[in-house]
Amino acid sequence: MGLIINLDGAVQEINKAKSNIEVIEAINRFTEEFYKTLGILLYIRYRKNIKENNVQICNDITNLIQDYFQKPTFDSWMKLAQNCYLVFSQTNDPFVERLNKSLNKQFPQNSIDNIRQIVTEIYGLKSCSINLPRRVQYAWFLEKMKELRNFRAHHWDNNTMLDPLVKHGIKDAVIATVSDIFNDVDIKIVKPESIQREHINTYQWDSRSGTFSRMQVAETSLLPECLAKTYVTFPDEEDLFLNPTNLIILDDKEDRIYVYGSMQSDHSAYFTSLPRSGGIKEEKIPFKGHEEVFSLSQVEAQNDRIRLTLKQKFGQIRQDGGIIHNFPDLCDYYVGRPKKELELLERLEHPRAFSISLSGGGGYGKTELVKKVVWDIVTNPELTEIDSLCYDLIIWISAKETLFEKGKINEFTSSFHSLEDFLDCILYVTNNIQYIDHSEESKRNLICGILNCYESTLLVIDNLETVADKNSLWAYLDVLLRDVKSGIKFIITSRVDDYTFGQYVIPVGSMEDDEAQQLISEQLDRLGLLNRYSNQSALKQIANISAKSPLLIIFVVQLLARGYTLKELSKGEIQAYEQALNFICDFQWRELSDLAKDILMAVTVANGTCSFSQVRQMCSIVDNTDFLTAKEELTQRSFIVQSELENSVLSLLPPIHAFVKHKLIEYPHKEEEFATQWRILNLGFDQKPKDSSQNSAFPCDADEIHLRQLIQKAESFIRIGSITYAHDYYKKCIQFFPENAIAWRELAEFEFKFLEDDDKARSSFQKAIEFDPDNPITYTKLAYWEQLRGTEQQIAQYVLNSIGYNKKALLLYTDERSKRTVRDHIGSSYLKLGEIEKNLGQLANYPDKQDHFIMADEYVKLAIKIFEANVIDQPQNDDDLYHNAIDYNYLTQAYTRVARRDQKNADYFYQKALVCLAKGFESKPDYERLLYTLGDHNIKRFLRSKYNIIVDDIDRNIVKRKVISIAERIEEDFNKMRLKV
Known part of the structure; x- marks a missing residue:
């Protein structure tokens, strides 16, 4: 078997490529997979030899892993293979000697001219020449593929430039070379599943047959690591459990081999599977860091003298x-x-x-x-x-x-x-x-x-x-x-x-007007865009979009050169632009106090400009000192327009407004709260509870002002992390105002969020309901926490409780907008119930397993029924469109779940999911959660197979525009399918 692990699947990607560019890019992926496979096998062998004291820890390998393997590249894997190979140069390791023999193998005379011509063509693409050796070895040839990869970064205006490479058979040459190198490499990948008295049950992949199987291994000793580890066995080893590794993972459910790809910021790693059939798939596995993935010892991971040389530092x-x-x-x-x-x-x-x-x-x-x-x-x-x-x-x-x-x-x-x-x-x-x-x-x-x-x-x-x-x-x-x-x-x-x-x-903040204009003109001229954007209006718009930040000016002009428009940039719809905003703003955002963040979010909800008095009302700020401190924070970090402060106005620069708008996704309850307050300030009225008693709002008497001050004092202690002091103030609220529903509700939320004393929190919420039973806000807040706990702890009853409270709130609200929001919460809860039942079913035995799966399907169908009825047929404004986008997003997720269970009608439900996705994009193109749903692997697969649309995870906005452009066709296709079903 010459193509091991993911290499066989990478060959299939080459064979599926149609254009010259696709062929070359597939070859680049294949050669990267070759060096990744080679590097991983040599590294596993290296760690075994360290353990057996055959070799010493190599500082170069440790430095390489720590510096370059959080998000490894082609070069990283190539260097890892080379460094591990050098470690064994002074040893007689039989596996490495076999590889060495294969890598140094020379091409036969009847193919050597063709190989030389391929390398010459690669260098010709870069307008370079190369002195070719008389004897061409496999390793030298594959190393030259790096030059082809470097060339990939350039734009190929003319696909015919690649014709000579393809005609000389680069595809067959690379595949045959790698196959021959691994032809004599026989390995097994073993995943222990359970330990019995006299044997270990294992799940194995054998490179000789290329097949997966379950086998019993006679083993009386304990495993060196644990059942969670994967083990690699080399030809010269009889013991299957000598080489534990985290770099390779076996999936016994789908017969897949996953290989480490990159670390993520949330303490997890992406592993990629590329089988012969079934398509590329990624899995997210928890790891503390890439040092853990590579099994670095504590000494290796923490010793700065090993990790970085002084010159590197x-x-x-x-x-x-x-x-x-x-x-x-x-x-x-x-x-x-x-x-x-x-x-x-x-x-x-x-x-x-x-x-x-x-x-x-x-x-x-x-x-x-x-x-x-x-x-x-x-x-x-x-x-x-x-x-x-x-x-x-x-x-x-x-x-x-x-x-x-x-x-x-x-x-x-x-x-x-x-x-x-x-x-x-x-x-x-x-x-x-x-x-x-x-x-x-x-x-x-x-x-x-x-x-x-x-x-x-x-x-x-x-x-x-x-x-x-x-x-x-x-x-x-x-x-x-x-x-x-x-x-x-x-x-x-x-x-x-x-x-x-x-x-x-x-x-050092925004550039001066003349400096910004000069830089914009220079960048436009450098990229050949000056004639198109030379008028003052365009220059001024670029300055506004970029906030006259040098980094953003350069990047905005680069985006214009890539075909984006000023209109798109001004809306902040481009993911790459969002990345630039994160670079500029994210650190300062994390350093802000909670009140300063609230002020920014409130001003953003108010479309980027808001008076001091409006902000104070929206954020319920009573203490003037707190307001001035937060305002000073925002001024120091260049978040607000300095000149507008003289007019008692907080105004955000366009990029800051776009950044905070993206941040609001992480604070949905805040967005809803500030939007409600903004409507009150602008319209003068809002939803009132049926009984507007003293307990339902903050009347302007001395007692209620005192209560508000106690709550704000508690919140100020929360901002500085003094949870005990904050708790004392919340307890004072109910001591001084024992029959006030708001006091009990605030205490309940604190107990849920910070004390995590759920029983006390539920009791406090019941007190709030007792003193103001007709206030729907209390029911929706309690429903939120019940759903959250149910989802976290995978307890269905909590989510059912959440649905019950939301249904009570639904009876109390009088305006249709609030009712639609609550119905969305109920539908969301049914989806979460479906997920919980599905998870329970996967862990259960028959017949309970089937019962759980049936319940999961029923809950999803209930959610679909609610969301379908909740869509506004004739939306009148942006709020209606935003609401529809939310519902269509939920419907897309729900229909994909139905499709997974109903294989017979799967295509029908996936098509319906696409219809909902397209309608969601049409309703609100800038609704980010639709982009996340677009990344669902089933949606991606269906788009690719049915409409030849490949989802680019780097910039899904491109795919979004394609989906919108064929929305009518998607719906027509669905209508045809509906007639058949």
């Missing part, structure tokens, strides 16, 4: 014009900020400005501005002649953890986490690495003496906000200013204004 040491430094290069095209550059230079020249901080949001160019000014000082003789700018040592250290490149936020490991990293950097740049192993206290004392040996030192600390222990760093910088007698200055960049150290702060 702190950069290349250079000497320019007599100045020793480790400063990084400027980016390819620097965005000039002349006024800010001049201000920074003037501060550096000032004799009493020892510490300077550049603060502002991500993407405004703080880091590059500092690099530009420092490089001017290093390279411009006129500046170095100025005494205050004459440095002989410049040290750079960055705590940056993210970069925005090519439309994506790329995360990486920072080299700067603590004061000790800062000390090590100084020792490294000053060539005192012999002291790095000393204690932190010893290094602190040594460095003052070392810096006194230089006449003038400049220390630059980039991205300070991500350093965990800032207080220790600030304290040490103060020590340096006191004890270093020669000249010393600091430059700090941070996304957060911090005046703790008394430094001079240069705010």
Whole structure:
């Protein structure tokens, strides 16, 4: 069997390719799968040899895994295979020797000319030449596929460029080469399922036959790891359980092999299966990190000396014009900020400005501005002649953890986490690495003496906000200013204004109008778009969309070059644009207090502009100090328009408005709450309970004002994490107002959310109902918590309770809009009940299993009935369209569930799901949850097989537009099917 694990499936992808481009891209995927397979097998072998003390831990492999395998690339897998291969070069490992023989195998004479021609054509695509060896080996040929992959990044305007490659048989050559390499590689992948007294029941895949089977393995000893592990057995091994691994997972339900793909931010890993038939499939498996996936020991995972070399951590040491430094290069095209550059230079020249901080949001160019000014000082003789700018040592250290490149936020490991990293950097740049192993206290004392040996030192600390222990760093910088007698200055960049150290702060926010216009024109001209967007109206619109942020200006123009329109960008519908907004805003958002977040969300609901008084009413802010503190937070982080504050107005820049609008998806209850308050402020009325007694609202008497203040005090303690104090204030609410329904309801929500004392919370909710039985809000809030607990704990009764409370609320609400919302909640609960019953059925035995599955189907059908009846036939406004989008999204999910169970009519129900999805997109194209539903693997499969639409998970908006364009055809196809059923 020459094609093992996922390689056979990758070949099928090549065979299915139609155009030249598809063939080449499929070959690229196949060669990546080859290096991934080779790397994983060699790495598993490497870990076995470490355990048996045949080889030592290789720092290069450890560094490679920690630095590049959170989201591995083609190069990562290739380097892993090469590094593991080198480890075995001095050993006589039989498996590696067999692989070595295959990799060094030479092509026969009758094919060598063809192979050389293929490689020549690859280099010809790049307009390069290559000196071909006389003898061509398999490994050399496959290594050249990397060059073809690099070329894939360019746009192929002319598909015929690839004709020579295809005609010379690159497809057959690559497949035959890989098949021959693995032809003698016989492995087994074993998954233990249960341990009996005299044997272990296993599920196995054998590469010789390429088949899956269940076998009993005679085994008297305990497993070295556990049942959750997968084991790989090599030809020279008799024991099946020598090589545990997390990199490969067997699925006994679908006969699939899953291989590690990448880590996600939520402590889970994506594994990919690519079988001969059945299509690509991904599974999400919980893992703490990629170190756990690769089974790195604690020593390997935590030892910084192994993980990163000093050069990797702190950069290349250079000497320019007599100045020793480790400063990084400027980016390819620097965005000039002349006024800010001049201000920074003037501060550096000032004799009493020892510490300077550049603060502002991500993407405004703080880091590059500092690099530009420092490089001017290093390279411009006129500046170095100025005494205050004459440095002989410049040290750079960055705590940056993210970069925005090519439309994506790329995360990486920072080299700067603590004061000790800062000390090590100084020792490294000053060539005192012999002291790095000393204690932190010893290094602190040594460095003052070392810096006194230089006449003038400049220390630059980039991205300070991500350093965990800032207080220790600030304290040490103060020590340096006191004890270093020669000249010393600091430059700090941070996304957060911090005046703790008394430094001079240069705010770096939006560009000046003339700077922004110049940058926009330069970028448009660079991409050949200046003629199309040269009018003042277009330039101004680009400036507004980008908030005059250098990063966004560059990215917006790139999106225009890719065919997007200003109209699409202004709506914020593009996923790549959302990624850019996250890069700029997400860190500041996480640092905001809850009240500041509430204010931002309230202003966003109010379409981006709101007066101070309106915001205070929408967010129920009584304490003026709290409001001023939150407003100052937003001002410091460049979230609000500074000029509008003079008019007592909070106004958001368009990108900030778009960012917070996306964030509202995570806070649906907040969006509903603020939308209700906004309608009250604008219309003067809203839904009233049937009995508008003293308990149903906050009347303006002294007692109720006192209650409101107690609740707000409790909320302020929650914001700073003082849950005990918050609880005390909620208890005071019911002590002072024992018959007030709102007091009991607020306490109940606190007990559910923060104390997780569900019994007490339910009791408190019942008190609220007792004192105000006609208030529907109490029932909907209790229903929310019952549904949440039922979903979390997989207890159907809780969800049934939720439905019961919502049905009571439905009888109490008088306006149709609120009733529709509650019906949606009831339908959602039935869907969750269906999911719970399905899960219980999977765990149960017959006949209970079948009963659970029948109940699951019935609940889903009830949900469909509710959502179908709840759709508004003739929507009148945006609220109606938004409501319909929600219902169509639920219906899409429900019909796909029905299709999975009803195989006979599956196509009919999948078609109905597509109809609902298309109607949802037509109702509200910017409803994000429809995009998530579009990612359902059954929807993706059906779109591809029926309409030849491939869902691009990177930008599903493209697929959304395709679905909308064929919406009528989808419905017509469904109507034809309906006639037949």
